[in-house]
Amino acid sequence: MPELPEVETIRRQLAPEVAGKRIVSAEILDERLTRPLPPDPVARGLEGREIEAVERRGKYLLIGLEGEGTLALHLRMTGNVLVRSPDRLGASRLYESSTEPRFLRARFGLDDGTEVLFTDVRRFGTAVLLEGADALDEYLSTRVGIEPLSTDLTPEALGRIAEGRAAPLKSFLLTQTGVAGIGNIYADEALHRAELHPLSPAGSMKHEHLEALVEGIVDALELGLAEGGSSIDDYLDARGERGSMQDEFLVHTREGRPCPRCASARDEREEGVPTIERIVVGGRSTYFCPDCQVKLRKRPRRRKRRRAAPAGSAM
């Protein structure tokens, strides 16, 4: 579930609720959360420690602790982080419920009564306690690459990591050590914006494609952030509320619907508008418009003229 916009939404809500407060209790309720290490040392390492900051790298939520420690949380597919502050009871569905959320995997209590809850249906989520700046850097160095909403993401930088790659663009975008934070939703949305075919080899992009893809990535992620993330199924923000990005999808989960770009390009005529297709790439559902998302050739050597008229697939 949570990709960069969802994790960043949680981070922004969590930070002001927990920064400067002290952890007075830490309960790891599911031992898989800290796998392969046992949960007890993690819980003991947290208790009594003050939270200094809440940051994010890729899809990792980083809880900065006094003494150079960091609790690195990853929500994987169905994880949620919820914050309950004592003075906000009744502010949302989450607070109204007096009962514990389902699938609770960890609970952290702070010195002013604030509670931070980690829930996760599928139990893929992880919590790692890293001591010292070096341990954090080492942990992240093999897991996350370029931060897409920073100035580090340029067409040149993207070109360097894509160079020589035969993997399809969709798989390339999902590789976190290249560009970090993009998941299945935003990969589809970025490729549509860039007018690139998900099966094009990553190494086939020329400068204009790299520029378009950078722009597509940034636009898709920023819209996701502005909408508070995508709630297709499980995702809720730190206050227990749904995001609204799912209402803004151009292609993701929209199989059979008209392509919004092609439709607006010829809005006078209703018929003949290409429709979104679903294929499987790297084992993941992939949605795209076969008409406006151009399939690039492996070698950028020969330039091929694109046909002007759409192949009339009757549908």
Add this chain to the structure above:
DNA sequence: CGCGCAACCTGTCTGC
């Protein structure tokens, strides 16, 4: 080293 795919989990939905 790059790449594709199974595995890790549990819940929900669809079709017979």
Add this chain to the structure above:
DNA sequence: TGCAGACAGGTTGCGC
């Protein structure tokens, strides 16, 4: 109604 099978936002480990 019951049940098998497909599918779900992510990452890792293994084999080629």
